[in-house]
Amino acid sequence: MKRxxxxxxxxxxxxxxxxxxxxxxxxxxxLRLSYFRDIDELPxxxxxxxGFFEQEGVKVExxxxxxxxxxxAAAMRGEIQGGNIPLPAxxxxxxxxxxxxxxxxxxxxxxxxKCGIHVSKDSDIRTAKDLKGKRIALSGSIVSxxxxxxxxxxxxxxxxxxxxxxxxxxxxxxxxxxxxxSSQVHAIIT
Amino acid sequence: MLEVHGVxxxxxxxxxxxxxxxxxxxxFSDTFLNSHPEQAKAFLRGLVKSFVFIREHGAEARxxxxxxxxxxxxxxxxxxxxxxxxxxxEPNGFIDHQRDLMVKFGSLSKSVTLDSVIDYSxxxx
Numbered sequence: 001m002k003r004x005x006x007x008x009x010x011x012x013x014x015x016x017x018x019x020x021x022x023x024x025x026x027x028x029x030x031l032r033l034s035y036f037r038d039i040d041e042l043p044x045x046x047x048x049x050x051g052f053f054e055q056e057g058v059k060v061e062x063x064x065x066x067x068x069x070x071x072x073a074a075a076m077r078g079e080i081q082g083g084n085i086p087l088p089a090x091x092x093x094x095x096x097x098x099x100x101x102x103x104x105x106x107x108x109x110x111x112x113x114k115c116g117i118h119v120s121k122d123s124d125i126r127t128a129k130d131l132k133g134k135r136i137a138l139s140g141s142i143v144s145x146x147x148x149x150x151x152x153x154x155x156x157x158x159x160x161x162x163x164x165x166x167x168x169x170x171x172x173x174x175x176x177x178x179x180x181x182s183s184q185v186h187a188i189i190t
Numbered sequence: 191m192l193e194v195h196g197v198x199x200x201x202x203x204x205x206x207x208x209x210x211x212x213x214x215x216x217x218f219s220d221t222f223l224n225s226h227p228e229q230a231k232a233f234l235r236g237l238v239k240s241f242v243f244i245r246e247h248g249a250e251a252r253x254x255x256x257x258x259x260x261x262x263x264x265x266x267x268x269x270x271x272x273x274x275x276x277x278x279x280e281p282n283g284f285i286d287h288q289r290d291l292m293v294k295f296g297s298l299s300k301s302v303t304l305d306s307v308i309d310y311s312x313x314x315x
Contacts, residue, residue, distance in 0.1 A: 029229050033216075037259050040213060040272050043240035045254040050243060052236035058229050060236075062258075075219040081226075082218035090215060091289055091298050094307045099220035101309040104234055105280045106214045107272025109205035114270035116203035128202060142297045143213070146288070149295040151207045180197055187201065 031058050034065040034074065034083025040107055041084055072098055088142035117151060119187045120180050128155035131162050134186035137179055140166035144189045208291065210284045213272060223312070230312045234278065238314055241274040278313045 031053075035041050044062060047053045053060045063080055065071050068089035074080045076098070090102055109115065117136075119125045125134065128151050138144040145159075152158055165185055179185055204211045216237065218230055244251045255266035285304060292298035 029226070031229060031233055039255055039259055039261060039266070039269060041258070042244060042251060042255060042271055043237055043274060045258045046240040046243050046251050047236045049254045049257075050240070052239040052243075053233060054236075055239075056232040056235040058232045058236070060233065075217070075222075078219075078221065081222040081229075082216065084214050085217050086214045087212050087285065087288060088292060088297065090217070090304055090307055091292065091302055094302050094304055095299070100217050100307070101220060101223060102215035102217045102304070102307055103223075103230065103309055103312045104216045104237060104278030105212055105275060106216055107274045108213070108280060108284065109203065109209070109211035110270075110273040111205060112270050113203045113205040113211075113272075114200060116206065117201040118198035119201050121197060121199050123199065125201060142292065146291050146295055146297060147204055147207050147211075150291055151202055154207065188198070 028054060028057060028059040030061055031082075032061045032063050032080040034071045034080050034085075035062045036066070036084060037064050038084075043106065044084070068092075072100065075100060086141070086143055088146075115190065117148070117187050117189055118180065120183070123186065125186060128152060129157065131155070131187060132157055133162065135163045135165055135184065136187045136189065137165045137168045137185040138189035139168050148189055208288065210280075212280055212284050212288060216278075218312075223309075227312065231314075234313050238276065238278060241276045241278070244271070244274055245276060279310055 033044070035044055044060070048060060048062075063074075063083070065074055065080070065083070068085055071080075071083055071085055072089065072093060075082060082100070082103075084106055085102070093100055117128070117131075125131060131152065136148065138148060148164070149159055152161065168179065168188065168190070180188055223230055249267065252266050252271070253263075255261055256263050259266075261269070289298065289301060289304075293301050
């Protein structure tokens with residue numbers, strides 16, 4: 001009997017000594033983080049699928065919330081601990097002294113970036129100057145308006161030279177195809 | 191995605207228009223950071239592991255996209271994804287340039303620094 005107890009303690013010591021993370025979900029604190037259900041939140045998905053967050057001692061639960069104001073409000077109410085938030089919202093958070101911190105950036109564009117101004121495959125629009133007088137669909141977010149404004153500015157144009165159509169849903173990319181195919185718009189920011 | 195489906199042609203990318211465009215960041219509320227700093231650090235250690243994994247195992251990482259986004263696998267495997275800094279940090283110049291453009295085009299009432307909002311101290315060194 002005494003030998004059995006000694007062996008049991010040795011076995012428990014060996015298991016504890018492996019440094020394995022707690023396996024029961026209930027043993028780990030849960031962080032609720034907002035996300036947009038976007039391709040660019042891939043680091044969240046990888047961390048969940050590869051178990052990186054749990055290996056480090058936290059469990060992550062993604063909560064889909066649309067709109068920066070709603071995201072910050074949810075964080076202030078304690079419904080989420082944080083999440084993914086567009087850069088423009090952080091400038092406004094700083095101006096309004098909203099009590100939050102950005103603790104890591106979540107990616108930048110690069111020469112292979114496909115986000116931008118898209119035109120129909122067979123469009124005769126070849127440069128940004130050709131956008132003059134054209135209907136351009138965009139979400140209306142600060143990001144999309146800033147990118148379009150700068151593109152037009154670089155081409156010697158302003159927003160007054162084009163016909164912006166605001167309101168496309170950035171989280172519904174399949175609808176973008178329908179919009180372009182409909183020929184109701186000449187370009188789309190996505 | 192539109193290009194992959196043969197629907198569109200990219201006229202100008204975000205990067206062409208505003209180089210090194212910083213899209214978004216991960217934030218936590220001050221309340222959470224003050225009460226659970228170790229949990230924030232743990233999350234960020236996991237996030238940095240993800241950044242490295244995406245860089246080293248891009249195809250396997252892309253395979254997770256359909257489950258979380260609804261994007262079709264054929265698109266997920268070839269679509270452009272962001273450049274993720276493995277340190278989680280970005281040069282201030284990238285951020286300041288976007289701020290200046292927001293002011294220029296009227297999306298921000300005045301120039302403001304993010305010094306009081308950015309806190310890299312929870313990231314692994």
